Amino acid sequence: MRWVFVGASTIAAQYMIGAVRSQAGHDVSWIVSGSEARVGEWAKSHEIPDATTDLAKALADNDASAVYISSTNEKHHAQAMAAIEAGKHVLCEKPLAMSLRDAIEMTGAARNAGVVFATNHHLRCSGSHRKIRELIAQGRIGQVLSLRIFHAVHLPQHLQGWRINDASAGGGVIPDITVHDADVARFLLGEDPVDVVAQMATSGMGDGVEDSAMSAWMMPSGAMVMSHESFTHPFAGSGLEVHGSEGSIFARGVMTQEPLGEIEIVTAEGREPVLYSSHPLYEQGVADFVDAVAGQGRPAADGIDGIKSLAVAHAVREAAQSGTRVTIDYGGF
Structure with a gap:
């Protein structure tokens, strides 16, 4: 092709x-x-x-x-x-x-x-995220109670430009990173957030768009999601934690474009490192797309997945701007 x-x-x-x-x-x-x-x-x-x-x-x-x-x-x-x-x-x-x-x-x-x-x-194409999803589906941590995603980084100089200066081009940390974290939550938990509360801030790195955001989302199951995104945190690290009634999953350094990071599961039996595939994320995404074109399965994330992650990001920005809880509108999907 x-x-x-x-x-x-x-x-x-x-x-x-x-x-x-x-x-x-x-x-x-x-x-x-x-x-x-x-x-x-x-x-x-x-x-x-x-x-x-x-x-x-x-x-x-x-x-x-x-x-x-x-x-x-x-x-x-x-x-x-x-x-x-x-x-x-x-x-x-x-x-x-x-x-x-x-x-x-x-x-x-x-x-x-x-x-x-x-x-x-790309994140749902990683071996780390697919392994975490598998652990949750297997019931290894029981009923999921909460998910914490921390995805605060320092945006490199060569990537800044429109991302921090141009709202008309879609700049801002919410469309750039929150949209990814929305997809991560949907992928790992298999459900769509219902509503959000949020705050956002502008540090002065750019002009006219937010460069940090924090939000909390309620899931239909009753699980809560806390999400933190930023362009201004050079040493914060990234990762996620999934906490359940029977255990917790701690994943550090797994919110990147590379197949990196460490995962640990903690239960009553103790702490256990979790191994996962280290395949390249984007190669997996393209392979899934190619298979879908050939009629063999579906893309890693289809158009509806894109609609829903965008809907969550829009709700986060609206909640931060209004200071109120916002019910997420998925446009009928």
């Missing part, structure tokens, strides 16, 4: 080109970017044969059947809709869109066109 990459992004360069090329018979044929100077140099650096600023030109290539979108957030909807209309399968970065309505439209259009549409939620 030949791929069109839309967005000459850091994530595309560092992870996704390699993930696509790791699949037998797959390669990237096109790179599309708004900057003519950048797109040509980027294509040369990554040995991509065709480069253009014209998305329609790349989508007209009948030999390319998949599109990966990693442009800034405000562009996702129009680019995905164009790709779907061209009959391409689409793997889109999170958040799917700026609004829930647009995300729902993208997912519905793909369904009507009969193409695979997926959200690139």
Whole structure:
């Protein structure tokens, strides 16, 4: 399968080109970017044969059947809709869109066109998160009572830009990281948050968007989730804890793009280190997407998963802005 990459992004360069090329018979044929100077140099650096600023030109290539979108957030909807209309399968970065309505439209259009549409939620592709989900499902910690996700990092200088300065492009820690943590909670616990309370802050790192957020979510089962995201914490570390009636799972360093971190389960029998697969996250995500295109299973995270993580993130921001508890609107899903 030949791929069109839309967005000459850091994530595309560092992870996704390699993930696509790791699949037998797959390669990237096109790179599309708004900057003519950048797109040509980027294509040369990554040995991509065709480069253009014209998305329609790349989508007209009948030999390319998949599109990966990693442009800034405000562009996702129009680019995905164009790709779907061209009959391409689409793997889109999170958040799917700026609004829930647009995300729902993208997912519905793909369904009507009969193409695979997926959200690139990489954390659920990790061996660590899949192992934690397995432990919970096996009842190793009994009934889940709470989940704590701490995902406060220091955003590197080369990634700052629009993420901390441009609300119109979808900047802010909530669309960048909270949306990931919403997917993690849904993936691990197998249920959707009902409502949220939240606060957010701006430290001065950027301009016009939040760079830290804390929120608490109530799950239908009665379990509570506490989530902390930030761009401003250089030494906080990241991870998650799942606490149940019969035990707890402690996972440190597992909220990254690499297959890293340590997991420990604690029960009445004592403490036990947990081993897990160290496969590359993005390769797993692309492999699951490729299988779905072949009619063998589903993507790691589909369009509905993307809709729901976006809905939680929107509710967190609304709750922080209003100072009130917000019921999450999933748009009928």
